[in-house]
Amino acid sequence: MRITNMLHFSEYHRYYVVRDFSLSSMDLKMLSTIYQPMIGAYAISLYHTLYQQLPADKVGSSLMEQQRKLFLSLELEGGERGRKWFIEQTSKLEAIGLLKTCRRFVEASDDYVYEYTLYAPLPPEEFFKNQHLILLLRDKVGKYMVFSLRDELISAEHEELREANSENLSVPFYELFRLNTQVVDYELEEALFDAAGTKQDQSRPEVVIKGFQYSDIIMHFPRESGNRAYVERLKYEPEQMAQINFVAKKYGLYLTDMCRLLDEDGVFDPNGEIALELLQHKANSMFRQDKKRSEERARYLARVEQGRGAASEAAVSKEAAVEKAVEMEFYLGVPDIFQGECNQHQYNFILRNEPYTFLLEKIFSKGTVPDGLLDTLAKVDLNYGLSDEVINVLIHYLYVNKRSWSRASIEFSVTDMLAKQVGTYEEAVQYIREQSKYKDAKSSPRGGRTGASSASSQRGGTRGKAKPQLPVVEDKPAAASQRTAEEREAMRRRAQMLDGKI
Known part of the structure; x- marks a missing residue:
């Protein structure tokens, strides 16, 4: 207890x-x-x-x-x-x-x-199957006393019957008894249901908290904290402990991180209840910060590995030894910046086998590659796990379609590629082709749709009354020749007659 x-x-x-x-x-x-x-x-x-x-x-x-x-x-x-x-x-x-x-x-x-x-x-047979109970009994009375107690409580089976075949001769229940199922006794069923419900409530298992236990949190929680009294109440609040473990599992927090969050102001309301939205907001901020630090650490270690001369040269030579060919159906067009320097076969070979830094140096040939772009693509390479060939196809797509080179634009495309499981050169080429088709269909004029709508309106005229066509005032070109003096005089007289002057 x-x-x-x-x-x-x-x-x-x-x-x-x-x-x-x-x-x-x-x-x-x-x-x-x-x-x-x-x-x-x-x-x-x-x-x-x-x-x-x-x-x-x-x-x-x-x-x-x-x-x-x-x-x-x-x-x-x-x-x-x-x-x-x-x-x-x-x-x-x-x-x-x-x-x-x-x-x-x-x-x-x-x-x-x-x-x-x-x-x-426990009955003797089940007790002597529990190893921890047997070991405890052995520590108290000794090994030979355990053997003596087992022989005293359990009678051994006859040796001559151990290997003999066995046949079940027992009679099943429904071969001997027939139940009257025609009569329905609602009072009996209700009583049995109530008894079963009461038994179920008594034998209901306790709530098992998976994750951090109260003892773990209170052991690492500071004694001088203002939230100490609220944290001590968690011992009798399994629902709030479940919420804490849910937040910890959702954002991958350690025990020390969760104790630090519970020590923040405003996490508990005056009644001692956990402010779940605020706790999740703070946990999300901590998760993002840890993620950013881990990604920066991974990129730093990658740069350190690249700085090692022998190991990096061996890795480069090993990668260069394996050259991948590109099938004709996955060829991409040569951009204008590479015109005259390489043909279509050479350009696709570069996309498939060269690192993305080589392609960036060719694109930004007039100056150095911006550090922000290098950091973004390094994050895509080292943290997101996209290969160089997929990144090369992404760079080709950005350059050819004149898309933005900002970090948000690149991460938008990378997120879409990761969600669609794009991992090879062929899948990347298929992805940018689908994107180009979608962009062309979105920016194309809607003349075909207008013709279709007019045709449908003509078909609809047979079923119902169509809208009347209103006359449209059109601009007529001016007369090529000037009117004669007689015609102008006739028009003046006509106007005076209409005014009542003649």
């Missing part, structure tokens, strides 16, 4: 005992001859005292009483000394699997109630 504060465990706290078995003569002999030498007579007497809290012919839960009754039955003195003795004996019973202790908080009384669940002793 793990009790850190003696004020939480006293003879005035209530308790009850749960068991679902009754001790047989074999169980009593196992307790006296096997279990008692391992944990002592005091622990076995405590086991019998707890067993007798419920009548021998009943199973279930006993009445709820104060632990003072147990202390008086065991002749324990009240106070810290008697409590420590009681905790020590229950811990021995728990360690060998005879007892499980739980503590439940009752809101009505604002206090704890202790639940003692007893388990029957």
